[in-house]
Amino acid sequence: MTRSTKVLAAAALALGLTQAPVKADVSMGIAEARQIAAASLAQGQPQLAAQIATGLLQRDPSDAYAHFVLARAFQQMRQPKLARRQAALAYRYADTGLGRYQASQLAATLAVESAQPGMAQIWLRRSWNHAPDDRAREVLKRDYRVLRALNPWNVQLRLSMAPSDNVNNGAEDPYAVIAGVPWVGVLSGDAMALSGLKMTGDLSLGYRFTQTDRSQTRVKGRLYLSRVALSADARAQAPAAENSDFAYTKAELGLEHRRSLGKEAGLLSAELTLSRQWYGGQPLQNSLRIEGARVVPLAPGKQVQLSLAAERSQPERGAPVTEMDLRASVSAKLSGGGTFSYGASLQMADSLYVNARRQRATGFVAWGLPRPIGPAKVSLSLGGTVADYPDYRVGPFVVPGGRQDHMLFGSADFVFENLDYAGFVPSLKVQAQKTRSNVSRFETNEFSVSLGIVSRF
Incomplete structure (x- = not known):
């Protein structure tokens, strides 16, 4: 048998x-x-x-x-x-x-x-x-x-690589000019725009330790890394510059509480965050941030979000900076399947260090197209920022009327949902940014194309 x-x-x-x-x-x-x-x-x-x-x-x-x-x-x-x-x-x-x-x-x-x-x-x-x-x-x-x-743990990881013509946020012009000041300087090679590859990693980890039918409290941690690889042209322009000179790291530890106020009243949240930053391998600053936010439904598929934050930063060198940040945005799902959102923010910073004093206003609009274009789901965004530094100084010179920056930025995101593995799909982001200023050191242009991976659910 x-x-x-x-x-x-x-x-x-x-x-x-x-x-x-x-x-x-x-x-x-x-x-x-x-x-x-x-x-x-x-x-x-x-x-x-x-x-x-x-x-x-x-x-x-x-x-x-x-x-x-x-x-x-x-x-x-x-x-x-x-x-x-x-x-x-x-x-x-x-x-x-x-x-x-x-x-x-x-x-x-x-x-x-x-x-x-x-x-x-x-x-x-x-x-x-x-x-x-x-x-x-x-x-x-x-x-x-x-x-x-159900899971008390929440883990999110975002990775991207972006060829960029300005990995260091450098100036586009070699001459340092201040409007209204009869003086012209020459910028060093590493203060001007350097091309290369920008790589970022963003890891967020959260643990929910209390939860009821209407509220939850969790502890959160985050590690953000930005690294660059300079191109051959950038190394020729700034021979003394190293990739590590432009490395940025930020570590955060926070406590967040969320509470539902009912289906029609929306959501209320509060968050306390401690952070430490490094640049070029050296400590940059420590910060404490307190933020409150409210999400209010306006109609089915439409909501408004309001937030107010206060942050106190202590640089490694220099006076502490106190900043207030007010934000408002509206998002809606469109009948055809797309999404549309718009919003504005206002930041105000004060410090004994005159160059840290500023007011900044930003506005944006974003649109998620209802149908794919070819193999990709597409979303677009466009916005602008106006910043004023009323007491700005460059060396011994006081900038007449203060420093004013005007920035335009835009991006197009492409998500290729037909190329998924385990619910993860490749994404491509094309973004451009242009800044004009009465202090030429801060006149910048940047264009980059980044590749990443996102989750479909």
């Missing part, structure tokens, strides 16, 4: 289907054994299903279906650790997309049953790669949102 026939015989005897030796060919024995295993699970007989699956695995350790049956059997027998291991093996050995989809869905369910929502999220992302249709993907998105709400 072959091994597969022995599997079928054991199953049949256990079910009381036969009292005589079983005669069957190999392929039929395996197929019928699988059917009996599935029936055993449906009838609440996980021990028998586990026995049959074990026999099938003795014949072929890479039998994905047998691993799947064994995972389901251990699930019914309340042995989640063993069940998760078998579900992972079923996913590993499955040779069809549907098999991998079913195995990853089972693994996600087992993770939820074991109170491991983070692991369940990972398995749902694996399911995304093998979902049979759009309806299944919509269910995955819904389930992922539920798990995100």
Whole structure:
């Protein structure tokens, strides 16, 4: 008797289907054994299903279906650790997309049953790669949102690389000119615009330690890194400059509380954040920021967000700076499927250091197109900033009437949703910025194209 026939015989005897030796060919024995295993699970007989699956695995350790049956059997027998291991093996050995989809869905369910929502999220992302249709993907998105709400941990990582013609925010003109001052200087090579590659990494980590039906409180951490690789032209322009001279790092630790005020009243939040910044490998400043925000629904799909923040910064060298920041924005979902938003902000800073005193106003509009253009989902933004430094000085010179900067900026974002892996898709951002100032050192132009990865859900 072959091994597969022995599997079928054991199953049949256990079910009381036969009292005589079983005669069957190999392929039929395996197929019928699988059917009996599935029936055993449906009838609440996980021990028998586990026995049959074990026999099938003795014949072929890479039998994905047998691993799947064994995972389901251990699930019914309340042995989640063993069940998760078998579900992972079923996913590993499955040779069809549907098999991998079913195995990853089972693994996600087992993770939820074991109170491991983070692991369940990972398995749902694996399911995304093998979902049979759009309806299944919509269910995955819904389930992922539920798990995100259940998981006390929240992790976000953003990476991008951007070829830029101005990685150091340098001046476009080699001459230092101050309007109204009969003096002209010459800027060093590293004070002018340098081309190269700008790379950024932004890691945010949060942990929710209290939650009720209407509120939640969490601790948050963030690490932001910006690094550059100077081009050959930039090195020729500024031979003494090193990539590390333009490295920027910011680390944050914060506490956030959110409270729902009801469906019509919206959301209220408050946040306290400590941060430390470095530039060029050297400490730059420490800051303490307190912010309150309110989100108010205006209509279905439309809301306004208001925020007020106060920040106190202590540079490594120089006097502390106190800044107030007021922001307002409106966002709406359009009937055709697109989005539209606009907003404004006002910042005011005061300090004993005269060059830190400033007022700045910014406005923007943004539009998410309702339909893709070619393979990409597209969103556009445009805005401007006006800044006034009333007491600005350049060396021994007082800038007549203070320093005034006028900036225009715009960007186009392209998200390629058809090129996804585990729900992550590539993105491309084209952005341009132009600043005009009565102090020529701050007249800058920048154009960059950045590549990144974003999540679809």
